[in-house]
Amino acid sequence: MSERVIAPKSRGFLFLDSHPDGCRQLVDEMWQAVPAPVTAEGEGPVALVIGSSAGYGLAATIAGLARVGIRGIGVCFEKAPxxxxGTAGWYRTAATARLAQQHGRDIVFLNGDAFGDAMKEQVADLLAERFGGRLDFLIYSVAAPRRTDPDTGDVYASVLKPVSSPYTTKTLVFDADGAPEVKEVTTAPAEGDDIEQTVAVMGGTDWERWITFLADRSLLADGFTTAALSYIGSPLTAAIYRQGTIGAAKAHLEATARTLDERLGKTVGGRAVTSVNAAAVTQSSTAIPGIALYTGLLRGVLGDTMVNPVGQLVELWDQLTGARPLDLDDEGRVRLDTWELAPAVQDAVAARWSTATSDTITELADLDWFSDEVHRLYGFSVPGVDYTAPAETDVPWPVPTALDTRVCD
Structure with missing residues (x-):
């Protein structure tokens, strides 16, 4: 037992500790927000979610379990207590596994480097031994600072930089007392092989390697479908995001989807798509200059009509499983961001952006919501949690139950 009172201490948007009770309650809330299942009774499809513990990957895991009744494997990379x-993702994974077991969902969570072939071997063995040797769906949701190439051992590092020229933008920060400030920051442009390095980490290379690895083991079911989660975003953030180094990686991801879609269509009658999700407060997005300000202003414009990650991933699963028609744009992408990029919404956000200062920001952006969302990433600011009480931090990694002893609905 290792109980203690955990306070939300942070450096900017990065928190030093996570709250296990808050993380558990947050996962409960996400599960409860998923509409009733759309699949018939019986064993659900087998799915692999790569990047299952945070952001849209976590939402994909929970929505898949609660909405579609998936079985299968979640892969993530988290730090133990x-x-x-432990990291917030460690506690969220434990909470997700607990709910899955309560609802009769057979899912195994693996903790390790998704870029490495050792993890691919482990997943392939599990699919063969536990899940009938077939995989119906693969969701790829990986945001990482670096990647080691399994063939060469070369280490690549991703960067968040504009291309060609420096980029100056407004950004939102909070001072030591929690007061909001709107500042200007300038980011130097990419140099050397920054673009190639970022594409090597965040592009489609590893996604395609996963598909090839599993196909070579004859583990892809007929009709196998895979989706990589992506983002385009607003013209206000385009220079640092879609037109920057990370945008080059996203373009590579989309090109990979087209290649995989053609290949899977020929081999297993399957398909590959990218899913363009909408803005949300995530551990990755808060690191991008300007994104925090943009998201707070977007919430100020839309309020509760913003669609949260679980709502977006329910829509994606409905489309992937055929509960709703697969709705693709001209480039073969599922677009879950149309509400964000609607011209009227973007015009309203742009107007607020142009007048946003430290003096006006509280009138223009929903900062209470934004601050709470950042805290919730680490299990804080979750209603119903007593943060004055000691919490047990030594939460074990979930061990899968034996197949014949699972709790069923």
């Missing part, structure tokens, strides 16, 4: 608490 030790001198500090």
């Amino acid at each position: 030790g001198r500090r608490t």
